[in-house]
Amino acid sequence: xxxxxxxxxxxxxxxxxxxxxxxxxxxxxxxxxxxxxxxxxxxxxxxxxxxxxxxxxxxxxxxxxxxxxxxxxxxxxxxxxxxxxxxxxxxxxxxxxxxxxxxxxxxxxxxxxxxxxxxxxxxxxxxxxxxxxxxxxxxxxxxxxxxxxxxxxxxxxxxxxxxxxxxxxxxxxxxxxxxxxxxxxxxxxx
Numbered sequence: 001x002x003x004x005x006x007x008x009x010x011x012x013x014x015x016x017x018x019x020x021x022x023x024x025x026x027x028x029x030x031x032x033x034x035x036x037x038x039x040x041x042x043x044x045x046x047x048x049x050x051x052x053x054x055x056x057x058x059x060x061x062x063x064x065x066x067x068x069x070x071x072x073x074x075x076x077x078x079x080x081x082x083x084x085x086x087x088x089x090x091x092x093x094x095x096x097x098x099x100x101x102x103x104x105x106x107x108x109x110x111x112x113x114x115x116x117x118x119x120x121x122x123x124x125x126x127x128x129x130x131x132x133x134x135x136x137x138x139x140x141x142x143x144x145x146x147x148x149x150x151x152x153x154x155x156x157x158x159x160x161x162x163x164x165x166x167x168x169x170x171x172x173x174x175x176x177x178x179x180x181x182x183x184x185x186x187x188x189x190x
Contacts, residue, residue: 017044023051035059042066043073043081050084063088064116065098069106072153082106092116138175145177150189154180 002009012029014022026048030038040049041064053061063085070078085091085106092114093099099115102108137143148154156178163176182189 023048027052030059037062039064043069043077046088047080047084050087053087060090061088062090062092064092065102066094068095068098069101078105088112090114094118135177137177141173141175143175143177145179147179149180150178150182152188156188 010029012022012025030052036059038049038053038059039062040046046063046065049061049063069081069085073081082105085102085108088108090112091102091108093102094115094117096115099113102113103110144159146154146156146159150156159176163171163174166174
């Protein structure tokens with residue numbers, strides 16, 4: 001989609017999760033292009049960017065966080081990010097709890113944290129809402145939907161376990177719907 005829109009895309013090779021040569025290649029790529037802004041998103045790119053940025057000046061460096069920074073991170077990663085986040089000119093967060101954690105636990109000055117909620121195209125939402133659903137809820141039943149990616153972190157199992165605690169009569173009037181992308185982990189969906 002980006003290339004179709006005229007935005008050049010470059011894939012910078014990285015050899016596995018830990019590639020000691022990657023910061024050098026990234027720094028060379030950035031020097032050759034002299035960008036005005038470098039924006040990185042999520043823990044590993046935040047670390048790579050902090051390793052590459054050597055001095056103030058040059059491009060504006062922005063780190064972006066889409067969830068609580070500590071979520072699913074080992075203590076070692078947390079220590080690395082406590083070193084990395086404060087090296088950025090600005091840090092964006094899409095939730096107030098994430099912004100608070102960046103300040104309290106990662107040493108980012110509050111004035112450098114910017115809350116940017118996820119945007120929603122309301123016109124597209126309205127167009128889709130006017131269409132018939134792909135699968136209609138069953139009338140007369142209690143329809144309960146969990147909307148989210150089909151990944152373990154969304155904890156679909158908790159809802160299934162809760163439903164299993166209902167009596168057979170209560171379950172008869174209940175329909176559970178799991179709505180979300182399922183291509184990430186077919187085993188989890190099964």
